[in-house]
Structures are given as C-alpha cells and as structure tokens.
Amino acid sequence: MSDGLVVENVSFSYGSRQALSDVGFHVERGRFCALLGPNGAGKSTLFGLLTGLFTTPSGTIRIAGHDMRRTPRSALAALGVVFQQPAVDLHLSVERNLRYYAALHGIAGREANQRIAEALERLGMAERAGEKVSALNGGHRRRMEIARALLHGPAILLLDEPTVGLDAATRQSITNHIHALATEQGLTVLWATHLVDEVRDDDRLVVLHRGAVRADGEAGAVRGERTIGDAFLSLTEGPMS
Known part of the structure; x- marks a missing residue:
C-alpha cells in the first residue's frame, strides 16, 4: 500500500x-x-x-x-499530472514542449532524447514530434500532455x-x-x-x-x-x- x-x-x-x-x-x-x-x-x-x-x-x-x-x-x-485545462506552449513544437518539461526535472542530453522518443511512441505521437502544438487537434494535444506527464517516470x-x-x-x-x-x-x-x-x-x-x-x-x-x-x-x- x-x-x-x-x-x-x-x-x-x-x-x-x-x-x-x-x-x-x-x-x-x-x-x-x-x-x-x-x-x-x-x-x-x-x-x-x-x-x-x-x-x-x-x-x-x-x-x-x-x-x-x-x-x-x-x-x-x-507524480505525473494532466490537468483539466491544457498547459502547453502552442507556439512550440511537441518535442520542444517535452524537452522544456524534461529540463525542469533535470533530464537532458541523450536521456532526454530517449525518454521523449519513448513517450511519444507509446502515445502514437512519434510522427508529430516536429509539429507545432497549435496545429494539433484536441486528442493529439491530450496525448502530448500525457506523454509529458510520464517523462520523469x-x-x-x-x-x-x-x-x-x-x-x-x-x-x-x-x-x-x-x-x-x-x-x-x-x-x-x-x-x-x-x-x-x-x-x-x-x-x-x-x-x-x-x-x-x-x-x-x-x-x-x-x-x-x-x-x-x-x-x-x-x-x-x-x-x-
């Protein structure tokens, strides 16, 4: 428990x-x-x-x-948290959003690259890593937020x-x-x-x-x-x- x-x-x-x-x-x-x-x-x-x-x-x-x-x-x-109201930078790419979040947790370099790639792959978002968040639909934005919440394990x-x-x-x-x-x-x-x-x-x-x-x-x-x-x-x- x-x-x-x-x-x-x-x-x-x-x-x-x-x-x-x-x-x-x-x-x-x-x-x-x-x-x-x-x-x-x-x-x-x-x-x-x-x-x-x-x-x-x-x-x-x-x-x-x-x-x-x-x-x-x-x-x-x-904790990993996905809030009801989205909290993402719409002007950055999916990958840049995740990289910024990883840095807040002290994750950088190869480890950050690996974790970001794995998280996006799990959520079926790997092909959208370079897209701006503003171009994503609601479902893909949510998937990105979940991927972000899981980055630090x-x-x-x-x-x-x-x-x-x-x-x-x-x-x-x-x-x-x-x-x-x-x-x-x-x-x-x-x-x-x-x-x-x-x-x-x-x-x-x-x-x-x-x-x-x-x-x-x-x-x-x-x-x-x-x-x-x-x-x-x-x-x-x-x-x-």
Whole structure:
C-alpha cells in the first residue's frame, strides 16, 4: 500500500464553504482508480491538494510512500499530472514542449532524447514530434500532455477530466491507453471524471458527491445489478452529465 496513493480524513474549505469533508480512500500500486463525481463534487479541489496547489489543515496524503505535508518535494516528484485545462506552449513544437518539461526535472542530453522518443511512441505521437502544438487537434494535444506527464517516470499519474471536449473514439482510445499503463507498467492511476462510460467493472471506483465519498470499491461491486450510470445516479441523487 505504501507505494500507492493514500488519502485519509482530508477536509478543505473555501472560507465558509466546505468543499471536502473527511475524504479518504486508498489506491494500490498498479490500479486504475476512477474518481467519479458530478461537476462541483470536489474532484478538482482534491486534485489541488494532491498536487500541492492547496494545503489542508487536517488529514493525511501519502504519494508513493511520501507524506505530502512532511516531504512535499519527494511526493510531488513521484507524480505525473494532466490537468483539466491544457498547459502547453502552442507556439512550440511537441518535442520542444517535452524537452522544456524534461529540463525542469533535470533530464537532458541523450536521456532526454530517449525518454521523449519513448513517450511519444507509446502515445502514437512519434510522427508529430516536429509539429507545432497549435496545429494539433484536441486528442493529439491530450496525448502530448500525457506523454509529458510520464517523462520523469512517475509512480502515480493523476488525470483531471482528461477527455472533456473530445469525441467518443478519442476518449475511448486514451482511456484504453491509460488502463494499459496501469496493467502493464504498474502505474497507479487516479482518473477524475463525470463520464460513467469511462469506468470499467474491474476499476477501483470512488464516487465523490458534495465533498464526501459516497462509494469506494471495485466498480462492478459498487454497481451490483445496476448499470454504472444507474448506480451513480442513485449515489449522487442528481442528473448525470
């Protein structure tokens, strides 16, 4: 468990508004965990805490065995992150974007070349290395961001609504790829979404609603005889997106 993701008794408020209330769950190494919740459930706030954008006065977050409060640099070094809003330089090529990110992690020269080539190959982006990001469609930009997040060899990959705005075929392709990374390379994945069709029965599933965990377990067990969509509707007592 120590080399996975641990969230225990985490709460957070924006002034008088409670965004998260005593949130806790564990994701074992090599598991794909879907963090499912409607818009406004607290998913992005939780990601802000996991990535050090916010700090919480209560609870514990451990990333690959590193306590976020005690050893934040080690914890953050073990993370790869794909945020909901793209954060790329549109005027640079795909390769230059990745090279800049590699340099931030102290990766240069031959090692940078090798890691960039391998990451782009994994995502089916090798032939687009020299293209400007501004010329890419939404799906290819997302693939580039995932490649970038994997450059430094993180133990845990966080993705915040990574398929928003993409067509169904591209969403499925990216979801399949991230599942494969978890299964084949032992990568721990936390995939935040409000789209029920991105969740598989053998995924770990955490349902977040109004800042609290409403369900936590294997998705097939959580849904029971219902569809994931019906189970989600029942747990969140509101319309699905």
